[in-house]
Amino acid sequence: MNRKEAEDYIYKSYMRAEKFQKYGDRDAKKRHPELSKKILEGLSSSPNICITGSKGKGSVANMLSQILMTKFKVGLFTSPHIYRINERFKINGKDISEEDFVKNMETVKKLFDPIIENLPDYTPLSPMALEAALALVYFKNQKTDINVLELGKGAKYDDVNNPIHDYAIINKIFLEHTRELGSSLEEIAHDKKEIIKKGQKCIYSASQALEVLKILKDKAKEVGVQLKIYGEDFWPDSIKYSLDGMTFDGFIGKKVFRDIKIPLIGKHQVENALLALAASYDIFGDFDLDLVKKNLRNLSYPARFEIISKDPLIILDACINGKSCPELKKSLKELGIKKITSIVGVPDDKDFLGVCNQMKDLSQEIILTKTSNAHYVFTSKQREILRENNIFVRESRDIKEALEMSGDSYPILILGTTSLISESKIYFREKEGR
Template identity: 35%
Template structure:
């Protein structure tokens, strides 16, 4: 068939995975994932770039923000930058960008239609019913075709899940960047922090000349040093931010790196974790360039940054903050906003999927919320917990449940809070962006 709409295209992208799902008795990436199929696809299409054009970025928290920051800085350095991230907030196209601009529907459909015959041939050849041609691999073929057409100088590729068995890891990468790693995707990636770290460190391969490691727990850091060796650049040892000052407009900080010192950097993103991500991104960009970055160019790149859905202020009177927290560790950063705004009456709207730490997010948010509402995004394919209200009422007697986010927002507005948090999965944040009417097709 020929795909005429993005809806048809997205359905096709997930078709191989959905066909394999009934045969997947266990959620284990080492058993169910088949990245060799993605490599076959990219090889047939002659889309595999040289390793000196590829930066792979993985982690449990902050990999998307770090990827975006790196792309913005490298672009300001004069490079044409391809950016591949997931998930999207509103439009599927957001996952593929060149110099901040998302791929058009027309280009996306053209590439997919061109690639589909080879994809169909590969999926028809699958003999293990648990295996599938991954959605990430299919999307990567579209991204790489777009980057090839646009003649990008370098491509920042965010790993989908894990590292070693992810479809993006079939690429040779001169650089590997690892943000904070925590216990997540248990089952898919193993059953311990060591298992998770081993998957993530899988992006550091023989072809990888440089690894840059973000802030880690003591246990994760020691595991990484054992697995990678000490040749990587480590947060806290080789580079470190200091003098961090937060306000509602963002943060200012100083950064010492392997190549130099940067004073009075300004980042228009809330949360101390974003300073950690920025430090990682700057050190990684220095490593790519092989030298210190021009301070005026770096300051300009950071000052213009947009990364939606991470402690993002989208409205005032009352202040409305969107945040994609899906675990209790991330949700704890919401507290950093409270001293910066009028927080006399806080309403928090939460939608975290069943397979994420919804109880942890609810528990943290109950600590500071006068009004707490559990709900679901207006549009999402994910499963949400049936017991969300029961869990919420363990921590907040007056918690309520509303069917959809749009209805929850309407209700909360009538209660006249001074601060509204919208917290949860990316489809939830996407629904919120539509309510507050914000396009994300070009983020500069």
Template identity: 30%
Template sequence: MQPSSYQEALGSLYRLQKFGIKFGLSQTAHLLEAFGNPHLGERYVHIAGTNGKGSVSVFLAAILEEAGYRVGFYSSPHLVRFTERFRINGAEMSPQEAVSLIGETLGAIVPEEPPTFFEAVTAMALVYFKRRQTDLAILEVGMGGRLDATNLITPLVSAITNISLEHQAYLGRTLRQIAWEKAGIIKPGVPVFTAAQQPAVLSVFEGIARQKGAPLYRIGKEIRYRKTSRGLNFYGRFQSLRDLQLGLRGCYQSRNAALALALAEELREAGWAVSEDHMRRGLQKAFWPGRMHVVSEEPVIILDGAHNPAAMRHLAAAVQSEFPGRRLILVIGIMEDKDIPGVLSGILPISSYVIYTRPVYARAADPKQLMSAAGTHAPPGETAGSIPEAIARARSLAGKEDVILICGSLFTVGEALVVFDPLKNQPDPP
């Protein structure tokens, strides 16, 4: 039955979360069969990795949009609204389209084999991009790669941003095991690019790429880059570009930009009309909310969705690089299933004062639990029961020259966006 409203449609879709996380491709495949397999014959870029998937995707999408292409982008999770997950040239799916497509998707479910929430949403994305006639769609892997719902596509090119320990209950306890799952997106004969650096991880990628006859290119070897005071210098397989300006802040974005440029080069070699000017303009115009996202200047207030130890270390380095010597007030909310001590250890050393809080989400850790996990050597701090309360408290403590950093989870950042710009960031109805 077709949902009567956007709110009812979302409620029906979210009820699929009761089926949890299940790895496998059959449920998504059956859903797509009901729609006539819309993914077959379409053109995709597939991006896996622990951190940076969204940034690489946004850089590449902006480059291709500058070249005049109609570019789909599927990402997860969303920050504020469900429809953010589906974008075409930066514009998200309308609520009306979501209601219609959710109704069709729910109607196609076989009761004996119910999909998870992510499987249903991935099928929606593939149907949506087919119907809206995108020239190419960029798909972010949800978790892992080998058995992720997105892995039914055959892309023109694949990328694996990096690997660190994450989702170990599902992906494996070691870097090699996680790398093997991520490398499951490598397809026979399809070029794959990676920004991973660990020898153990690269050996896994090299072995699987060799087995599948897939050319493998590495950032730092076949493709290089260097950050200078004038911008980013890129040394690709086919060209060198100097003094590139990036629309996304943070020193770690240079590596993500280099990976996006390498993908753009590969597409150009395959016949896509992408010029140096398109690359320059795309990199500079790229925007991705909640990633080193400055929403205020006096004091500087930064939102960042970093939620694992590796991402938090990169974030700490970026903040210190861009705002050296400034007093930092940290507002942090983390999901209870994350490596809380590891996440905290990445950011507490640069913090002067900490406000532990939580977003309105079932998996969010209690602020007192976070404060306890920080240990006796942590900076002074306090707890706040909600994101708005924590932000108000941080502002009351901050001077004009201070920095307020809000991070720990994309859910934390999503709620903060609503506080700072409620007109632009109107959340879905409860």
């Protein structure tokens, strides 16, 4: 098996079944985590921490990994990636090597071949099942002490929820992925609550809408697991913004941790950090605050209000939902930024209207753009729908043309799917000759 064969195998079953799938079907009909359950449970050797929510999962996962690395050898599985799939599998912050990617994929193939070969063409094994298995095999072979696993959009029908996990973190839940998860906030919460399972040590939740919190509390009570909640069991104080990130004090129960700095911008990132800190504090029983502070300061996580240039100011954010925009806007306001040029690359099936509607009051101009990723659809329908909602935009073929159209209208905020972020970073890297 070579590198291409290893990566192709991840998508083999999915691609075979894709032509039989109906776009409008929910995950309950399209996804089959029961196929991988026994294997992923069997591969669960080191303690695992699973993370779900509607936003901020990746930020929490990376922060948690940085904190745990002060004492443990930590496996980290996240998605999506920016440049290459290796980024999804890390140990102590280092991507899996080409050699280990192929070698461990060969082990995964032996485990799943009997399942895939006996499936009807219309029934897929999720790529996430194979990626989660690769992560667990790799972490086991490398003898990690603890692993952090980021789920995808849901939990009930997400294969990454299959590994046995001692702890779970539930970030903010809002109305998103309605086509796949459900049309109401309650339906989405009922899907994501399935990360809570009997026998776990503790669950940590971000602040939630009252109806969501009730669903989570009821599930935790049903299975007999303690639930700790942001704003009740842990919270921040003295929050400060700067172009270099956030500074805050953290309260976890009766303990106070002063002057914590993270190189990510936004109050939501402070909340993400508190979720990671609260879970870590319980796992450690205590921790070396100086080492924790150092590792958090060294955190690198692209496309989360990422400032790629200060002069002129250019910001990247992987935002594809209008619900995520208020935090962006608050961060801009706190930094004294009153007007921006927005470049938006959100596919047709995502919330391009919500993003543009949220950003229009701050934008001197909105420029729509596209990516070269064939899996994402961008059509003129976007401009028509926006015009119907009194949002007037210009269109571009790609990020290069969008930036040329923006001229010198700085600051520039680039919002969109991860493939847009990847193409933007490649463009700036090549422009700088790196």
